């Protein structure tokens with residue numbers, strides 16, 4: 001019966017880039033893999049970030065046996081506080097990932113009650129009926145793992161984010177031997193990262209960045225300011241190495257950079273001599289040609305250090321003539337505009353700016369097509385489910401799997417909320433469960449739905465029209481001329497005519513007895529304005545009786 005089935009429940013990350021969260025269910029047991037967030041797209045106004053919809057788990061909280069985090073990136077761990085608020089299951093993570101999780105839990109005030117367990121690549125842990133084997137994978141953050149999950153229904157391999165870098169910065173390649181050992185036991189299903197499924201060839205090794213950095217350090221006349229993600233520990237190592245070779249001191253700027261660097265050094269994932277690293281205020285007093293600063297803000301976020309530097313509003317220091325800025329990152333899809341705006345502003349303040357398009361100062365942490373084929377060959381799964389990516393990435397990954405010989409009927413392209421079941425060695429697509437967006441803005445979680453975002457979009461695009469009506473409380477006739485106020489909708493001088501017509505429309509509606517209900521009148525005005533202008537401002541009618 002149903003308790004002999006393995007159910008795979010994609011709660012996030014399938015059909016989008018970000019907020020990765022997967023649940024594996026067998027009988028009354030659930031294993032959660034990753035609890036990520038997603039950054040909002042340009043058109044989601046006022047949203048800080050988005051977390052997975054894990055409503056499906058809410059009446060099965062007691063079934064959750066554990067939460068495994070594959071690595072420390074926000075799209076895999078960012079929602080951990082939100083999940084822990086409801087589900088206090090043991091968390092399993094490698095030392096560096098655990099360190100990053102702890103920083104988050106401390107800020108969220110949930111560290112005390114969290115049950116944290118350290119695991120290492122090579123370890124095996126029983127979590128309910130699931131035996132989880134952790135194997136090392138290369139990625140743009142150290143200490144990432146993929147998972148071999150032995151379930152009563154068969155062995156599943158979950159890749160996590162990975163690439164096959166033969167010369168990673170930490171000299172720790174992906175564990176090929178473990179992958180083929182798992183294959184030798186017979187893998188029922190492979191779930192693998194699809195982020196770069198549309199990139200041909202191989203992803204370059206992180207080592208190519210060393211050469212690009214050397215060029216920058218050889219020629220930079222003044223300060224070097226390098227922007228990256230605070231979780232890119234291996235990039236910190238590369239900057240540190242270059243600084244050491246060029247006799248510069250390194251300062252980390254901003255709380256998350258400073259905290260993560262400190263934690264990674266304590267755990268031994270970042271190897272920097274003590275006299276290389278100096279506090280920011282000391283670095284600012286030194287000869288500019290002897291200094292490297294490392295900060296966040298590669299996505300053009302206005303509140304980040306790089307964002308503030310570009311606008312001249314940073315508190316501790318400003319851009320000066322002779323600065324060389326390196327954006328060691330790739331714009332997250334949707335952020336391109338703000339990234340390029342930031343670059344232009346930095347140039348206009350006198351800095352030289354070097355970014356991915358003009359020098360190899362960044363490489364991807366994700367496998368390209370040839371690496372995806374290698375993984376499929378190493379693991380030799382019976383069934384294949386592409387994960388982590390927009391539908392186009394998932395479809396492309398499915399195409400790659402067909403190319404290496406996985407039969408079409410054994411490949412399952414699904415998006416968030418679509419369950420896949422395995423029973424007696426056979427796969428079938430199951431029911432739909434919730435798998436949408438939960439929006440988080442400064443105020444709270446989930447109290448804004450998509451309709452609020454749509455309203456903000458409408459306001460930003462077409463503005464609003466406010467119609468104030470004063471009616472006689474006995475006759476419901478207009479006592480005064482309708483007052484019409486607009487913002488962000490039309491330029492006043494051009495609009496007088498249109499507003500006059502609107503006023504006539506309102507008066508006519510009231511005198512024919514259609515003004516009694518504000519909502520109907522709002523709809524009438526909306527339609528009228530749309531027909532005249534092809535725009536859809538928000539329309540509000542207020543009625544007061546006297």
Ligand SMILES: [Zn+2]
Pocket residue numbers: 071073076139161365
């Ligand atoms: Zn990642």
Ligand SMILES: [Zn+2]
Pocket residue numbers: 020073075076161388
């Ligand atoms: Zn990821």
